[in-house]
Amino acid sequence: xxxxxQHNHHxxxxxxxxxxxxxxxxxxxxxxxxxxVQYPGQHLQLxxxxxxxxxxxxxxKGFEAEFIKSKFSFNLRKPSVQWSxxxxxxxxxxxxxxxxxxxxxxxxxxxx
Amino acid sequence: xxxxxxxxxYKVAKRGQDVALRCDPISGHVSLxxxxxxxxxxxxxxxxxxxxxxxxxxGLPSDRFFAERPEGSVSTLxxxxxxxxxxxxxxxxxxxxxxxxxxxxxxPGTRLTVT
Numbered sequence: 001x002x003x004x005x006q007h008n009h010h011x012x013x014x015x016x017x018x019x020x021x022x023x024x025x026x027x028x029x030x031x032x033x034x035x036x037v038q039y040p041g042q043h044l045q046l047x048x049x050x051x052x053x054x055x056x057x058x059x060x061k062g063f064e065a066e067f068i069k070s071k072f073s074f075n076l077r078k079p080s081v082q083w084s085x086x087x088x089x090x091x092x093x094x095x096x097x098x099x100x101x102x103x104x105x106x107x108x109x110x111x112x
Numbered sequence: 113x114x115x116x117x118x119x120x121x122y123k124v125a126k127r128g129q130d131v132a133l134r135c136d137p138i139s140g141h142v143s144l145x146x147x148x149x150x151x152x153x154x155x156x157x158x159x160x161x162x163x164x165x166x167x168x169x170x171g172l173p174s175d176r177f178f179a180e181r182p183e184g185s186v187s188t189l190x191x192x193x194x195x196x197x198x199x200x201x202x203x204x205x206x207x208x209x210x211x212x213x214x215x216x217x218x219x220p221g222t223r224l225t226v227t
Contacts, residue, residue, distance in 0.1 A: 049215050105154050
């Protein structure tokens with residue numbers, strides 16, 4: 001069975017700091033990888049995804065993630081965070097079988 | 113256009129009552145998913161439909177949970193004889209594709225509290 005691990009439960013940064021959120025998954029086959037974000041009071045929404053091709057993918061609002069197959073990782077990065085990036089971030093893996101498996105999320109607080 | 117909608121947004125049920133949660137996916141989306149999210153955790157998969165066919169129900173925690181999507185659009189998740197451990201947010205998501213590579217659009221969820 002696939003599983004997803006997000007190592008950071010709560011991250012606190014000041015504005016303009018760089019961000020990296022870790023995500024590791026366990027599954028030996030082909031995977032599709034996602035980062036979702038939930039802003040306070042809003043729905044979960046897709047931030048970015050990887051399913052093939054260039055392992056460095058870019059998403060909305062300046063976020064990017066790199067798929068490193070040898071490390072089973074898909075870390076999320078942003079060079080300079082803003083107060084409006086305060087949200088909960090979820091990593092998810094899908095194996096073309098319909099269902100997605102989510103990590104437990106990382107709460108990001110950006111101090112102005 | 114309209115996103116995924118769910119109703120009710122909040123539901124309080126007494127232990128032993130039956131509840132029905134509704135999901136209206138984005139029009140034209142083939143795939144529909146139900147997830148259960150406990151406080152402080154990520155969404156946990158419950159079941160998946162492709163059109164009206166329920167292709168995977170491996171995540172349903174017990175036979176008290178039942179889902180349907182009879183016409184391939186609106187879906188209902190029913191929980192019979194609710195228990196306190198059923199208290200959670202129930203999320204519905206839909207996607208236009210069937211491969212799993214397209215990402216999912218989530219609704220606001222229904223927060224179920226069983227007293």
